[in-house]
Amino acid sequence: MQHIIKSTLLISLLFLFSHTTLANTTIEKEIAQYIDKNLAKSKAMLEKTVNINSGTMNFDGVKKVGAIYQAEFDAMGFDTQWVDGSKFNRAGHLVASYGNSGPKILMIGHLDTVFAKDDAFQNYSVVDDSHIAGPGITDMKGGDVIIIAALQALKALNLLDNVSIKVVMTGDEESSGRPLSLSKKALVDAAIWADIALGFEDADGDIKTAVVARRGSIGWQLDVVGKPAHSSQIFTDNVGYGAIFETARILNSFREQLAGVGNITFNPGLIAGGTEVQIQPENSIVQGFGKTNVVAKEVTVKGGIRTLTSNELAQAKKVMQDIVADNLLHTSATLTFADGYPPMSPTDQNYALLKMYSDVSESLGYGPVAPVNPRNAGAADISFAADHVDMAIDGLGLMGDGGHTKDEVADMSTFAQNMHKAAILIYRLGESYTQ
Structure with missing residues (x-):
């Protein structure tokens, strides 16, 4: 069903964003440059976490990956907590929060993969200059690192104060704990708080698309x-x-x-x-x-x-x-x-947010971003959030092929690009809100 706007915030945001000028081009270049300068560190974090098995039922592995990401958020001054998953028979979730002004933005990732502890596919391996294989590298440890890198750039450049951020990285996206009322509570609570939800799955693996609707x-x-x-x-x-x-x-x-x-x-x-x-x-x-x-x-x-x-x-x-x-x-x-993933219905607001994201992409020289055919995108955690926020898009993560198989390979040419796009989208949302 169509969302009901919670307040006039998003109406104003849409108008102001559409009238953004090139006055902040220098700052946006600085954001991209910071990300590029620190790209080797981001790749090292990706390699480290891909090499830790975090199949959904490997609770220790999920927690180890969560601890690595939690340390990054702590270093940025975020308030972090580990939500224990024992009541829904899963490892738990990482939640990180920052700020109390501007648009409220929820960023969604997940820590678990489909690869069990005894699976033969366990390691990060370089395929060629632009492709890397690994369990969960696109689904979705690459997206998790993109979240962290984008926020690190904004924090380092003192550009986070015009937005409020909440990051939820779940530990059971690939196999949800039961009951869903408990396993999805942290995500739903964050969505009720938020105005905007951004999901960092890899969607259909094409950097020229993003998700406005999921079945x-x-x-x-x-x-x-x-x-x-x-x-x-x-x-x-x-x-x-x-x-x-x-x-x-x-x-x-x-x-x-x-x-x-x-x-x-x-x-x-x-x-x-x-x-x-x-x-x-x-x-x-x-x-x-x-x-x-x-x-x-x-x-x-x-x-x-x-x-x-x-x-x-x-x-x-x-x-x-x-x-x-x-x-x-x-x-x-x-x-x-049975209970399951609700639909993320296509809404005018979701398409408007995609237009903002596409504008960022074009301004960076990466070309427009079009909506994914919902038949090409499976269910994801953002579906639990989409009905509670004013606008939502997904598929902003690391692109590639072969998800959920031993042939999972990331296209690393999309790694920095989607960091740039996510960081600048958040920056522009904050700037539009203050105009």
Whole structure:
């Protein structure tokens, strides 16, 4: 849904930013020069943290990466805290705050990766002059370092006093702790405080794009029950069709009625059926036992659904529940939905913030920045913040390819560029607010 502006702050900000002149070009050059001068230190920090395994469930590794970043914020005079994650079975989150004037800006990163402690992909390695491979280098330790480097430049040049900053680096973006009301509380609280949210994921890996909308992602489970009997009696009035035929009807009806509708996609990723089904939710395992001469009694399907707006999600849920309720003879079915990532809906304010970011990029000679197709950007932590702020964009991090795989490689030509853009965007937001 469209956001309601909290105050006149952002209306004024949009107007003033659009009338920014070139009077501050010298200062902006100094910001870029400071970043470039300290780029080797930023690369060293990136290498150090990429070489620390911080798979979501490796709590010690997540905390070690968080401690390195926390020390950087402490050195800049930020107020920092580690939010303990024991209540939601995760390592926790790093929160760093600075300032109490000007626009309130939330910067979002995450400390964890998809690579477990025993994964074979563990190390930072140079591919060539402009590419470096490493677990989590683009998703998203590169983005974390961009946050830190941009703020270090502004702090060193005494340019942070016109904005208020809150940085949240979560420890469970890749596998959220439960309940979400606890695991996402630090992020949501920061978003409620903020006016603007900036996310530093790598999005679709293209420096010429940024994210104004992300589809939400939630899980669903379908449980179907039929009447067990000898298979010779299937289709009779006494036995009916069995659980597997009913499941096939339901899934095919989902496809027929929802495939290609708006930005809705859904996927049954796991299925088991037969005389008996056993579920191990902690290991994402579903096992079925049955025989070819017995009509199936049970089926369980686990899947996911992605939508761009809350209305799309409500529409999809209704269609799916209506299909599930129209059962074949002697069968019944239950469809349940889990908590997950809400949509980051496209809004006029998000597009306006992207325009500001694109203006910065063009002024630096890097060219315009266009919106990412939401189908090319997965769910991310900014989705929990977007509905609480006036404007939000994501995809401001280190670009590259192969995220979530052993082929994850960063395009290091984008490293300094996105530091420049983030720092100057924040600087201009602060200057616009004071005009």
